[in-house]
Amino acid sequence: xxxxxxxxxxxxxxxxxxxxxxxxxxxxxxxxxxxxxxxxxxxxxxxxxxxxxxxxxxxxxxxxxxxxxxxxxxxxxxxxxxxxxxxxxxxxxxxxxxxxxxxxxxxxxxxxxxxxxxxxxxxxxxxxxxxxxxxxxxxxxxxxxxxxxxxxxxxxxxxxxxxxxxxxxxxxxxxxxxxxxxxxxxxxxxxxxxxxxxxxxxxxxxxxxxxxxxxxxxxxxxxxxxxxxxxxxxxxxxxxxxxxxxxxxxxxxxxxxxxxxxxxxxxxxxxxxxxxxxxxxxxxxxxxxxxxxxxxxxxxxxxxxxxxxxxxxxxxxxxxxxxxxxxxxxxxxxxxxxxxxxxxxxxxxxxxxxxxxxxxxxxxxxxxxxxxxxxxxxxxxxxxxxxxxxxxxxxxxxxxxxxxxxxxxxxxxxxxxxxxxxxxxxxxxxxxxxxxxxxxxxxxxxxxxxxxxx
Amino acid sequence: xxxxxxxxxxxxxxxxxxxxxxxxxxxxxxxxxxxxxxxxxxxxxxxxxxxxxxxxxxxxxxxxxxxxxxxxxxxxxxxxxxxxxxxxxxxxxxxxxxxxxxxxxxxxxxxxxxxxxxxxxxxxxxxxxxxxxxxxxxxxxxxxxxxxxxxxxxxxxxxxxxxxxxxxxxxxxxxxxxxxxxxxxxxxxxxxxxxxxxxxxxxxxxxxxxxxxxxxxxxxxxxxxxxxxxxxxxxxxxxxxxxxxxxxxxxxxxxxxxxxxxxxxxxxxxxxxxxxxxxxxxxxxxxxxxxxxxxxxxxxxxxxxxxxxxxxxxxxxxxxxxxxxxxxxxxxxxxxxxxxxxxxxxxxxxxxxxxxxxxxxxxxxxxxxxxxxxxxxxxxxxxxxxxxxxxxxxxxxxxxxxxxxxxxxxxxxxxxxxxxxxxxxxxxxxxxxxxx
Numbered sequence: 035x036x037x038x039x040x041x042x043x044x045x046x047x048x049x050x051x052x053x054x055x056x057x058x059x060x061x062x063x064x065x066x067x068x069x070x071x072x073x074x075x076x077x078x079x080x081x082x083x084x085x086x087x088x089x090x091x092x093x094x095x096x097x098x099x100x101x102x103x104x105x106x107x108x109x110x111x112x113x114x115x116x117x118x119x120x121x122x123x124x125x126x127x128x129x130x131x132x133x134x135x136x137x138x139x140x141x142x143x144x145x146x147x148x149x150x151x152x153x154x155x156x157x158x159x160x161x162x163x164x165x166x167x168x169x170x171x172x173x174x175x176x177x178x179x180x181x182x183x184x185x186x187x188x189x190x191x192x193x194x195x196x197x198x199x200x201x202x203x204x205x206x207x208x209x210x211x212x213x214x215x216x217x218x219x220x221x222x223x224x225x226x227x228x229x230x231x232x233x234x235x236x237x238x239x240x241x242x243x244x245x246x247x248x249x250x251x252x253x254x255x256x257x258x259x260x261x262x263x264x265x266x267x268x269x270x271x272x273x274x275x276x277x278x279x280x281x282x283x284x285x286x287x288x289x290x291x292x293x294x295x296x297x298x299x300x301x302x303x304x305x306x307x308x309x310x311x312x313x314x315x316x317x318x319x320x321x322x323x324x325x326x327x328x329x330x331x332x333x334x335x336x337x338x339x340x341x342x343x344x345x346x347x348x349x350x351x352x353x354x355x356x357x358x359x360x361x362x363x364x365x366x367x368x369x370x371x372x373x374x375x376x377x378x379x380x381x382x383x384x385x386x387x388x389x390x391x392x393x394x395x396x397x398x399x400x401x402x403x404x405x406x407x408x409x410x411x412x413x414x415x416x417x418x419x420x421x422x423x424x425x426x427x428x429x430x431x432x433x434x435x436x437x438x439x440x441x442x443x444x445x446x447x448x449x450x451x452x453x454x455x456x457x458x459x460x461x462x463x464x465x466x467x468x469x470x471x472x473x474x475x476x477x478x479x480x481x482x483x484x485x486x487x488x
Numbered sequence: 489x490x491x492x493x494x495x496x497x498x499x500x501x502x503x504x505x506x507x508x509x510x511x512x513x514x515x516x517x518x519x520x521x522x523x524x525x526x527x528x529x530x531x532x533x534x535x536x537x538x539x540x541x542x543x544x545x546x547x548x549x550x551x552x553x554x555x556x557x558x559x560x561x562x563x564x565x566x567x568x569x570x571x572x573x574x575x576x577x578x579x580x581x582x583x584x585x586x587x588x589x590x591x592x593x594x595x596x597x598x599x600x601x602x603x604x605x606x607x608x609x610x611x612x613x614x615x616x617x618x619x620x621x622x623x624x625x626x627x628x629x630x631x632x633x634x635x636x637x638x639x640x641x642x643x644x645x646x647x648x649x650x651x652x653x654x655x656x657x658x659x660x661x662x663x664x665x666x667x668x669x670x671x672x673x674x675x676x677x678x679x680x681x682x683x684x685x686x687x688x689x690x691x692x693x694x695x696x697x698x699x700x701x702x703x704x705x706x707x708x709x710x711x712x713x714x715x716x717x718x719x720x721x722x723x724x725x726x727x728x729x730x731x732x733x734x735x736x737x738x739x740x741x742x743x744x745x746x747x748x749x750x751x752x753x754x755x756x757x758x759x760x761x762x763x764x765x766x767x768x769x770x771x772x773x774x775x776x777x778x779x780x781x782x783x784x785x786x787x788x789x790x791x792x793x794x795x796x797x798x799x800x801x802x803x804x805x806x807x808x809x810x811x812x813x814x815x816x817x818x819x820x821x822x823x824x825x826x827x828x829x830x831x832x833x834x835x836x837x838x839x840x841x842x843x844x845x846x847x848x849x850x851x852x853x854x855x856x857x858x859x860x861x862x863x864x865x866x867x868x869x870x871x872x873x874x875x876x877x878x879x880x881x882x883x884x885x886x887x888x889x890x891x892x893x894x895x896x897x898x899x900x901x902x903x904x905x906x907x908x909x910x911x912x913x914x915x916x917x918x919x920x921x922x923x924x
Contacts, residue, residue: 083526086857116775125785132776133843135850152854184788191743192791192811196640254857300740303634338571347624348568354624354631377627408576415578418597421527423858 054258060445061417062427066258067441070270073246077431077441078261079253081424087254088425089161090150091169092432094249095242097222098144098215098283098366104234106222109142110186111235115149116140117178119171124178127164134160144216145365146436152425155255162268169243169272172236179232187228190221198477202297203308206475209293210310210369213284244275251432253424283366286312289471298481305382307389308373309474313466315364317438324362325450326462331360331370332409333401333459334392339408342372345392352380352388365437370466382476393467400460414448508866510876513704515712519692520866520876521700524859528598530696530703531859533867534711538684539588541657541723547671549664551585551684553625554677555592558583560621562610567621570607579604581611587662588800589871590684595860598697605706612685613713617674629669636663640745640811640911643737647909648747648807651730657723658803686718687711693866695859725802727751731905733922734821736914744817744912745809748824750904752797752804753897755872762889762897763806764797765844769836770827770902771795771808773847778827783810789820806901817914825906832902835895849883 054068066078097108118124131138136153151161194200204219211217221227250269252261289312316324335342335358346353356374372393376385420426434444509521543550559574559581560567574581577600583592596604636642646661653659663669690711694703728751753763764772771779771794783793795808812820836844856862869878910917 081526081857083524084853084857086853128775129843132773132847135847135853137851137854138775152857154850154853181784181786181788185784185791188743188789188812189791191813195742196745196811301638303638304631337575339568339575344568351624354627375631378630408572412575412578415597418527418529418578419580419595422529422531422860425857 054262055441056258057441057445060442061448062421062445065431065441065445066261068262070245070266072270072272072274073244074265074269074272075249075435076261076265077249077251077435078256078258079251079424079427079431080256080258081254081427083255085155085255086152086424087155087158087252087256088150088152088428089158089165090148090251090253090428090432091165092146092148092249092251092436093242094145094247094278094281094436095147096143096145097218097220099242099281100215100218100238102215104226104230104238105218106186106220106227107230107234107238108147109220109222110183110227110230111238112140112142112147112149113182113186114174114179114235115168115172117172117174117182119167120173121167121171122164127168130160130164136161142220144220146433148432150425150428158252158256158261159264159268162264166269166272169245169248169269170275172239172243174232174236176232179235183227183230186221187224190224190227193221194219198297198299198301199306201299202295202475202477205295205297206308206310206473207369209295209473210312211286214286214366215283216366240275242278244278245269245272246274247278249432249435251428253428281365286367292469293473294476295473296476296478296481298478300479302477302479304375304378305476305478306373306375307382307386307474307476308371309389309472310369310371311466311468311472312367313360313370315366315368315437316362316434316443317365318367322450322454322458323462325447325454326458327360327370327466328362328413329406329409329451329454330396330401330459330462330466331358332413333405334358334396335372336409337412341392341396342374342389346374346385346388350388351377352385353377356389363433363437363439382478386474390469393463397460397463397467400456400463403456406454406456406459410451410454413451417448508876508879509700511700511704513707513712515708517687517690517692517707517711519694519703519707520870521693521703522695522862522866523697523699524695524862525697527859528697529859530596530598530601530604530694530698531863532594532692532694533860533863534592534690534692535867535871536590536684536686536718537588537689538590538718538720539586540660540662541588542680542684542720543657543660543664544676546668547664547676548660548668549629549662550672550676550680551590552663553622553629553669553672554680555583555585555590556629557617557621557625557677558611558615558681560625561616561618562607563614563616565610566616566618567624570610573603573607577603579607581608583611585662587658591867593860593863601698601706605710609710612710615677615681617677619674622672622674622677626669626672629663630666633663633666633669637666638739640739640741640743643739644745644747644809644909644911647735647737647911648749648907651733651735651909652728652749652805652907653726653803654729656726658726658800682715683719686715688716689718689720690714691867691870693863693870695863695866723802728803728805728907730907730922732907734908734910734917734920736917736919737909737911738913739911741912742813743811744814744910744914745811746817746821746908746910747807747809748821748906748908749795749805749807750828750902750906752799752806753901754804755799759893759897759900761885762893763901765841765848765886765889766831766836766894766898766901767795767797767806768844768848769840770831772797773844776843776847778831779808779824782823782827783820787819787823789816789823793824814913815915817910817912818916821908821910821917828902828906831898833899835891835898838891841889841891841894845886845889848886852879852882
């Protein structure tokens with residue numbers, strides 16, 4: 035269950051028939067991109083080092099596209115995709131993957147749902163046959179749906195109900211997004227999950243699972259020509275089920291006042307504090323905005339050299355941990371998070387004041403050239419390291435393409451980071467770090483007045 | 489001094505171009521090496537024998553705290569300066585303690601390899617253990633331990649290991665306890681580092697865009713001045729205890745966490761491969777195991793259920809876990825128990841055996857598709873003493889397991905009963921002593 039970020043799609047997905055684009059500039063291996071006649075987009079990412087492939091299908095649908103009142107459905111359907119078709123009954127696909135020594139899994143976020151297998155290169159066509167079959171031929175009975183509903187309820191138990199931090203962040207997300215469906219948990223609200231039916235799943239399936247709403251990504255020991263041939267023989271035969279409109283979600287109104295959420299639970303042994311700011315994503319933002327926020331977040335709170343860690347943990351000794359996060363790969367507006375856990379004897383109020391002071395200083399004075407370059411280099415190195423793993427590359431491409439980015443944008447990311455200036459970062463900080471557009475969450479042991487947060 | 493390069497062995501069949509070389513550096517340090525110039529990076533993994541079992545009895549958590557402090561200041565660099573140098577060059581260094589090892593990984597862009605190895609050298613050879621750094625690590629450790637004290641997964645795991653190996657280092661928590669970590673001093677850490685980070689104790693794997701001679705030189709610079717010999721306290725042989733017992737720890741959570749397991753098998757036991765296959769069929773294969781089918785698919789009782797073999801120098805276990813709602817915990821444990829008994833009595837079917845073998849042979853390649861994974865395999869093969877040609881021999885070893893072997897070993901492995909710990913509010917499940 036991932037919370038990937040989804041961007042506002044204002045463009046119709048134009049169908050390119052026949053021609054393939056070859057991207058040979060920018061970071062990473064040369065990538066080939068083409069579209070089949072039925073609308074399926076295909077991306078090929080070569081890595082010839084070892085005779086292994088990563089085969090992924092990404093659907094442009096996620097939790098944020100669910101019908102109101104049916105949260106958890108996109109993720110539930112992901113589970114149900116494993117329940118078989120007429121041609122390939124339940125269990126056959128997974129048994130086959132296991133028998134051939136492959137690995138498989140699937141995942142759902144707010145913006146996309148993905149399915150993948152990793153196998154030896156000679157099994158690619160077999161994987162395509164199975165995966166293309168379940169794209170539109172799923173068969174479901176109540177006998178398989180009912181136990182799987184229990185499974186996702188247990189998954190919710192594991193991920194959320196048993197975990198105090200997860201319970202708080204779930205409430206914080208709901209508070210950050212009053213109107214936008216990102217406020218719903220991908221796993222779903224329990225009371226809505228309990229009511230999900232076989233009919234709900236099939237209706238959702240028919241609405242979104244069609245080749246013209248999907249991207250096939252194959253990475254590893256393959257050539258583009260091989261993939262094209264095999265894709266046409268398998269996926270190429272899948273008819274379009276429906277047209278899919280561009281995804282337009284209800285947007286957030288302007289936030290006028292800071293919001294807070296306080297969760298108390300006897301299992302909390304140490305209080306902690308986090309805050310989410312609503313900020314643009316790579317897709318929803320203006321050019322350069324998300325890049326600046328990425329660098330801002332790094333300087334602010336990634337790693338031991340960041341401002342929050344240095345000030346709160348090392349210098350003042352107020353906190354045991356402190357940092358920042360930014361999920362920039364998102365169709366719509368996303369969040370920049372800051373967090374800290376106070377040392378015993380330090381109150382949440384003190385820690386919050388210290389965080390606010392760090393943020394205020396950055397907004398007022400900006401960042402140094404040295405910080406900018408150090409952060410930029412570190413981020414760009416991620417792109418080099420990702421090339422070592424075909425699966426990492428495949429996921430990078432899949433998440434970006436299903437949230438409104440293009441291949442050219444993916445490959446030019448390091449260059450766009452290089453274009454960011456200290457003024458850009460300062461402006462991004464001023465825009466983003468506005469407490470009026472934030473939710474602050476407090477995790478405490480016992481409910482009480484605000485002053486008891488110590 | 490010359491560089492000794494021996495025993496080139498093919499990594500995969502059919503061959504890609506990569507081969508494993510056993511290299512001895514000019515200074516006499518052995519490392520296993522794979523040259524791969526596809527991506528301009530270098531990835532190394534190393535392991536020192538020792539780990540948490542070397543903690544003094546009253547200072548559990550010492551190993552983990554020590555290795556966490558190695559990069560909090562070394563040589564002339566304090567913690568902040570050390571981290572700044574790492575980040576400026578995008579160097580990734582992680583050092584962790586497990587029960588029996590200190591394991592580290594270093595990843596660097598090729599252009600920064602000299603700096604990367606230099607910083608690793610400082611961390612291993614000249615850690616400062618400044619008191620401010622030690623206190624920072626201590627408070628982070630304490631914070632983590634406090635969180636774990638109300639986390640059902642941690643509580644269950646600790647209880648299981650303590651019951652399995654009472655009065656033995658294997659039963660002690662690697663992270664220590666709130667009492668024990670309070671007692672750790674910088675001198676304790678210096679002592680630990682001196683005793684454990686030694687050259688005769690060390691296994692190394694190097695993968696990436698680097699040649700053997702350069703790698704040898706950098707290995708010597710990094711590890712060459714460590715003490716020649718480790719000073720390890722001996723760890724007694726021991727067998728897992730508590731079989732048949734159930735321990736319930738009450739905690740107010742909606743989902744009960746369950747740990748279950750029994751005695752395992754030594755890595756160098758002739759029956760190891762048969763046991764590995766039986767484990768895969770019973771609970772090791774993620775979507776294809778018997779437990780997955782019976783607990784999750786058929787009954788919807790849990791999101792995850794699995795088993796795995798774990799082996800140490802003086803004992804071995806087969807350990808598993810699951811989590812399920814309070815009113816279904818009893819049923820879940822009964823189902824797991826029944827599956828263990830069934831497998832012990834009958835062994836796997838021939839079809840299951842054939843499929844498991846094909847899986848285990850074919851899936852190994854998936855462990856070798858990134859530099860870091862290959863480096864990790866190179867170290868594990870050395871730690872387990874499998875031989876440099878292990879990858880080539882592995883398929884034949886798997887094929888050699890007959891149905892009769894599988895039945896015999898299933899009985900041997902699974903017949904002893906299970907030690908089960910449950911944390912939560914499991915309805916109708918109570919503590920009972922071993923042998924029950």
